[in-house]
Amino acid sequence: MADQRVLITGSAGIVGTLMRPRLAKAGRVLRLLDLAEQTPAADGEAVEIVTGSVTDPDAMAKACEGVDALIHLGGHSRENSWEATLDVNINGTQVVLDAAQKAGIQRVILASSNHSVGFRRVDETPEGGHPADSSPRPDTYYGVSKAAIEALGSLYHDRFGMDVIAIRIGSCFESPLVLGPRGLVTWLSPDDGARLFEACLSAPSPGYKLIWGVSDNTRRLYSLTEAESLGYKSLDNAEVYAEQLKDKPLPSGGEWLGGPFCTAPLGHFNPI
Structure with a gap:
């Protein structure tokens, strides 16, 4: 049986670096695309840099040749100028989707x-959590770009029949400690992140789907209902770090899902 080839854009970023060893498996080749320098393939590691x-x-057209599935992580991962956000996050995603199609x-x-x-307000959280398909209420230019990415994914599904899953990621780091108390809410553990991506890669005919990416x-x-419908099962919980964060100050913007992004200046690098 031929190897499955998965293209990961933005593979040198935080999430891409965490997923590289976790998504490795027999019968799979990871094609890793980034502008930044990447660690060369180790002996026996099935990657293409x-x-x-x-x-x-x-x-992107060349990178997509012979690819079975695409994980698009590439782009600015924090607030930036409108021009940079439009160019890389929005236009870049259209380029990626067009090449994939x-x-x-x-x-x-x-x-x-x-x-x-x-x-969206924390005090308006319904039982079970905010649904994954809640309509956009972006908090920054970065948030606008992510809403646009979701819309582009919907368009390419409806126009071309591609299966597109957009993951509203909370915060994926080795531990939630880097995030402070907010991490107890938003953390997606790296292992759970890999479980989620595996579910997205293997779910039969998901169509277009919005899901949350959190532990x-x-x-x-x-809400984890939508992700669980694809086969995702979280095994981690940020609460195990609660004691270490009990004396840390709460960030501004705690009344909103976006936390400090809701109070930081537009167009400038924002806190996590």
């Missing part, structure tokens, strides 16, 4: 963010 930009149509890739996973709905945290504000 590609240097390129998501905004470059020719580079022309290459015949039928399974695309898009990294969206909790910041696409950051101005089953005691304090989570997000």
Whole structure:
């Protein structure tokens, strides 16, 4: 049986670096695309290192050749100027989706963010958490770009029949400690992240789907129903770190899902 080839854009970023060893498996080749320098393949590691930009149509067309599935993590991962956000996050995603469609890739996973709905209020959280398909309420230019990415995914599904899953990721780090108390709500453990991506890669005919990307945290504000319908099962909980965070100050913007992104200046690098 031929190897499954999965293209990961933005593979040198935080999430891409965490997923590289966790998504490795027998019968799978990871094609890793980023502009940043990447660690060369280790002995026995089934990876292909590609240097390129998501905004470059020719580079993306070449990167998509022979690919079975695409995980699109590439782009600015924090608030930036409108011009940079538009160019890389929005235009770049259109370039990626166009290249995938022309290459015949039928399974695309898009990294969206909790910041696409950051101005939804915490005190309006329904039982079970905010639904994954809550309409956009972005908190920043970055959040706007993630809402646009979701819309582009919907368009490419409806126009071309591609299976597209947009994941509204909370915060994926080795531990929630880097996030402070907010991490007890938003954390997606790296192991759970890999479980979620595996579910997205293997779920039969998901169509277009919006899901939350978080662990089953005691304090989570997000519904896991949609992700679980694809086969995701969280095994981690940020609450195990609660004692270490009990004396840390709460960030501003705690009344909204977007937290401090809701109070930081537009167009400037924001806190996590």
